Amino acid sequence: MTTLKGRSVISGRARGPAMITRMPVNFTAALTKPTNAIPGRRAVVKDRHHDLFKKNLKGTVLIFPACIGSTYTGMLLLELMHARSAPVAIIVQRADPLLVSGTVLADVWYDRGIPVVEYESDDIYEKIRTGQNVEVDGETGEIKVL
Amino acid sequence: MKIEPEQESILNGESGRAMALAMKTLVEYGKAFGAERLVSIKSGHLAGTFAIVTYKAYYDILDQMVADGVKVKVPTTTNPRPGGDLNLINRIAFSKQKYLEDCLKSLGVTLNLSCVCYEGPNEPGPGDRLGWAESSAVQFANSVLGARTNRNSILIDLCSAVTGLTPEFGYLLDENRRGKILVKLDVDRIDPSALGFIVGREAVDQVPVIEHFDIDRIGLKNMGGSMAAAGGVALFHVEGITPEAPDLKSVFDGEPDRTITVTQKDLDALRFKEPNKADMLVMGCPQMTYDEATETAGHFVGKRVKKPTWFCMIPEHKERFEKTELYEKALAAGVEFYSHCPLAALTLKSKRKLVLTNSGKCYYYLEGSEYGTLEDCLQAAGV
Numbered sequence: 001m002t003t004l005k006g007r008s009v010i011s012g013r014a015r016g017p018a019m020i021t022r023m024p025v026n027f028t029a030a031l032t033k034p035t036n037a038i039p040g041r042r043a044v045v046k047d048r049h050h051d052l053f054k055k056n057l058k059g060t061v062l063i064f065p066a067c068i069g070s071t072y073t074g075m076l077l078l079e080l081m082h083a084r085s086a087p088v089a090i091i092v093q094r095a096d097p098l099l100v101s102g103t104v105l106a107d108v109w110y111d112r113g114i115p116v117v118e119y120e121s122d123d124i125y126e127k128i129r130t131g132q133n134v135e136v137d138g139e140t141g142e143i144k145v146l
Numbered sequence: 147m148k149i150e151p152e153q154e155s156i157l158n159g160e161s162g163r164a165m166a167l168a169m170k171t172l173v174e175y176g177k178a179f180g181a182e183r184l185v186s187i188k189s190g191h192l193a194g195t196f197a198i199v200t201y202k203a204y205y206d207i208l209d210q211m212v213a214d215g216v217k218v219k220v221p222t223t224t225n226p227r228p229g230g231d232l233n234l235i236n237r238i239a240f241s242k243q244k245y246l247e248d249c250l251k252s253l254g255v256t257l258n259l260s261c262v263c264y265e266g267p268n269e270p271g272p273g274d275r276l277g278w279a280e281s282s283a284v285q286f287a288n289s290v291l292g293a294r295t296n297r298n299s300i301l302i303d304l305c306s307a308v309t310g311l312t313p314e315f316g317y318l319l320d321e322n323r324r325g326k327i328l329v330k331l332d333v334d335r336i337d338p339s340a341l342g343f344i345v346g347r348e349a350v351d352q353v354p355v356i357e358h359f360d361i362d363r364i365g366l367k368n369m370g371g372s373m374a375a376a377g378g379v380a381l382f383h384v385e386g387i388t389p390e391a392p393d394l395k396s397v398f399d400g401e402p403d404r405t406i407t408v409t410q411k412d413l414d415a416l417r418f419k420e421p422n423k424a425d426m427l428v429m430g431c432p433q434m435t436y437d438e439a440t441e442t443a444g445h446f447v448g449k450r451v452k453k454p455t456w457f458c459m460i461p462e463h464k465e466r467f468e469k470t471e472l473y474e475k476a477l478a479a480g481v482e483f484y485s486h487c488p489l490a491a492l493t494l495k496s497k498r499k500l501v502l503t504n505s506g507k508c509y510y511y512l513e514g515s516e517y518g519t520l521e522d523c524l525q526a527a528g529v
Contacts, residue, residue, distance in 0.1 A: 009178050024350050024378065029511050048513060066351050068378035069510070071193045071279035074299020075204055082203035095178065096351060096378060097316065101299035104174045108167055109207055116178075 002127050002145040006119035009095045010103045011138040014088040014115055015146075019060035020130045021052050026069030027098075031076050043085050061134040062087040063124060066094045077102025081112045089115045089136035091124065091143060117141050147176055147313075148183045156309070162214040164207075168305040175302060176313025185275055185314045188293075190222035190307030191263050192255060193279035194300035196490045197228070197246035199239055207301060208249045211308065217254040219310030223263040224255055225280055226433060226461075229484065229491025236494050253308070259485065260460040261432045262367065264291060272389055275318055277306025281374035282367070282432045282507065288381040290366050292389040294318045297380045317380050323390060325355035325383055328402040333410045336361070337519050340413045342369035343506035346377025348406050355397050358385040364438045371432045372506025416506075418516035421526040424502035427451075428488045428515075429523065430458030431505035439467050443476040445524050451480035452528030461485040479529065488512075502526050 029047040043057040058080075067073055074097075080086035081102065092099060095118045107113030115138025128134060133146040149157065157173070159166045172184060194204060230240035247257060258267050261280050264287060270276055272292035278284050279298045287293040296316040298306065306312045316322055327349050333341075336359055345354050354373075361369070361384060373379045383391035391397040418424070429442060434457055442457065457476075459467065464485050467473050477483070484491075489511050492501060501508075501515040502523055509517040518526065 026375070026510070029375075046513070049510065066378060068346070068350060069281065069375050071281050071284070071297055071299050071303070075194060075201075075301055078203050078301065079201055094351060097175070097179070097296045097302070098299050098378075100178045101175060101302045104171055104178065105203075105207075105299075105301055108171045108174055110203065 004119060004124065004127060004143040006091065006117040006141040006143055008138055008141040009100060009118050010107065010113055010116040012113060012115035013137050014061070015133065015135040016059050016061045016088040018063055018128050018130055018132050018134045019052070019055065019057060019087070020063045020125065020128060022065060022125060023051050024066045024068040025050070025052070025064050027067065027076050028070035028072040031080070043080050057087050058085045060087045061089045061091065061136055063091045063128060066092065067096045067099045071098060073098035074101030074105060078105040081106035081114060082110055084112070086114055089138070091117050091119050091136060093120050094118065117143060119143065147173060147181060149173070153184060162216070164210040164214040164216055165308065168308050171302065171305045172309060172311060172313055176315060179313070179315040181313035181315040183314055184311040185318065186310055187220055187277040187306060187312050188270055188274040189220050189268050189276055190218060190303060191268060191278040191280055191283055192222060192224045192250070192300070192303045192307065195225040195227060195246070195259065196487070197240050197242035199241050204301065205242070212249050212252050216308050218307040220307060221268065222255045222307040223258045223268040224250060225261050226259050226485065226487040229486030232491050236491060239494055255307070258462065261487070262435065262460050265435050265460060266462055275312065277303060277312040279303035282371040284380055285370040285374045285382065286367060288317055289370060289383065289388050290363070297378065323381060324353065324399050325391070325397040326352040326403045327354045328394070328405040329354050329356040330405060330407040331357055331359055332407050333413060335410070337413050338365035338369035339372050339504055339506040340416045340517070340519070341408060342372030343376045343416060343510070344408050344412050345382070346373035346375065346379050349377050349379050351378040352403070353381050353383070354379060355383040355385065355391060355394065355402070357394070358387065361387060364435060367432055368505065372510070375507040375510040416517045417522055418502060418518050421502055421518050421522040423500060424453065424516065424526045425499045426454040426456070426501055427523045427527050428456045428458070428492070428501055428503040428508055429505065430456070431488050431503065431508035433485070434459045434463070436463040436467050439463065440472060442520070443472050443481065446479035446481055446529050447472070447475045449479050449529040453526065455481050455527045456484055456488060457481055458484050458486065458488045
């Protein structure tokens, strides 16, 4: 079992299969589809510029470099978390205001936030593969590859 | 984080539950980035004006604020309407539009309905601290006007507007406003929108500094719109043009982290190879200003468009433009004038329509769209 140490951004603990991309994610372009906002449904990526195109993010530990694009992002992530269709945890190389807003809003208003860990080094892409089970501790910043 | 007594009492619920949660949101948001305090802002700008019917949490939070009688503490403007009156599917998808706008009105928000709020009622000056959302407006305020705001999300914008505060981190601080990436140009024909797209893709979320070239305020708006869609750039500099980059030496701390060169080939690679295949043309994303409409409409005088051609304008600028002779001539040429957001309006249109646009932002977001220069678009329109 590999253990990596990142920086805690938003606390909480979760476990799920890794979904990895080296491309920055534009959550607005990716997720603005009415079907993604139906409670309990899914979070399918609709951004045709992206290598996660058509992938479902629900229940995954999403690993990516950074957020790009519209300031809808925080609200979209909030809606996904509120509908319980979001990734269960996020590992990002550079945490930005939009990503953090989504989880903070879900936490403060609905107690449905997800853990976020910032892990800067590119070695994350060698140590974790898509589909591997990963446990994230947002309190300590610890990432366990199970 | 240092909390002032007045902020503490709001946190403790003395101004109601919604205000307490709004304050708590800003505190937690700031803490995640090591902010040491909340600072007051000069104005707000809200991006959440598309009343997509499936949202739940967004309306719930608005309802809680309205029920508590909350009002914005600083002048606050909003983004455009989504174009819900265009056709049936849009009317259904945005059926909560009136309800949303009524909520914003009760909160005391100015319904200017434009993402280009800075060419109207909300133009900040150098050093003003803001709590804005809308990636393109954030970027213009930071880069061109020298104001200071982070790329705040929808709802963070609202929490800032009702408290008049934003956590101090990121682009509010001098040290994060310095150049990181030097962008050199090897181009014959500058196309600001395409350049923004490429710089955004390359810079992602770092501060790019583009070497000097001729660009006006309209060009800066369009370049920024693309850059904030294809990337997450909140602040860019253009050598000798934008206020914090009088020259390269003073905008970088020593050497840039990285230098990239954008070539004519890079710009041309974005262009759709067969513009004539387009079914419709869309211009004005971010929305067109009066001056931009005047410039663009000139190409249509005395001609007739072969395909639907949209100009999407700032509502107040559109009203002024409608009083001109040029407007009548463009209308006679078949140009359609709107003041809604083309992205929201067209996302729900039939996918069979191939949209050609000279906006890098519109191209990024709109499924089934292609990019072309203004000349490509004019050619496709048959004028």
